[in-house]
Structures are given as C-alpha cells and as structure tokens.
Amino acid sequence: MRMTIRYRNGMRVEAALLAASRETMRVTMEAQRDAIELHKVDSGWYTDTGEEIEIEALLPLADTDVSQFCREVYPRTSTAGHGSMFI
Numbered sequence: 244m245r246m247t248i249r250y251r252n253g254m255r256v257e258a259a260l261l262a263a264s265r266e267t268m269r270v271t272m273e274a275q276r277d278a279i280e281l282h283k284v285d286s287g288w289y290t291d292t293g294e295e296i297e298i299e300a301l302l303p304l305a306d307t308d309v310s311q312f313c314r315e316v317y318p319r320t321s322t323a324g325h326g327s328m329f330i
Contacts, residue, residue, distance in 0.1 A: 246270065247300040248281075255299065 244260040248270070258270040261278055268281040268288070281288050281296065288296050 244304060245302040246298060247302075248272075249297045249299045251295055260301070 246258050246260050248256045248258055250256070256272055256274070258272045261269045261271060263269070266283050269278050270281060271278040280291055282291075283289075288298055290296060
C-alpha cells in the first residue's frame, strides 16, 4: 500500500507500507536507506524519533484486498451506513 505522510512542518513524503497493526506501522521511504516504524500513541502517530505525523492518504495497490486494513489501523473509524441511526 502506498501512503502519504505529513509532518508537522507541512512537509509531505510518499511511503510504502510494509506491515501494520493497531499500534505500529513499518514503512519505507525513497529518501531513507532503512525502513522506519511509526507508533500510535493515543490517537496520533509518531516516528521512531518522537515526531508527530499525520497519515494523510492510503492508496491500495492494484488487486490488493484492504477491506480489513482500516479497521485494524483505525479501529474507531465509522463507515457510511454502518451503525447509522438513519438505516
């Protein structure tokens, strides 16, 4: 999965997601030699060095099933029509 990470200073970086769970993500970026780990603390994501980041975009690769992914990474994410009082 491709993703866009936004740092607090406004810089955006494209990355490739290698692995993820509810608390951690392992990503690789073109400008860095080694993969880095992102850690979830409360409702925010942080780099290995403690810098807060925002996951700005997640783009699945073609023919990749990501139907359960967001539920694992963002367990509180609501989807339209799921648990809505209007259905």
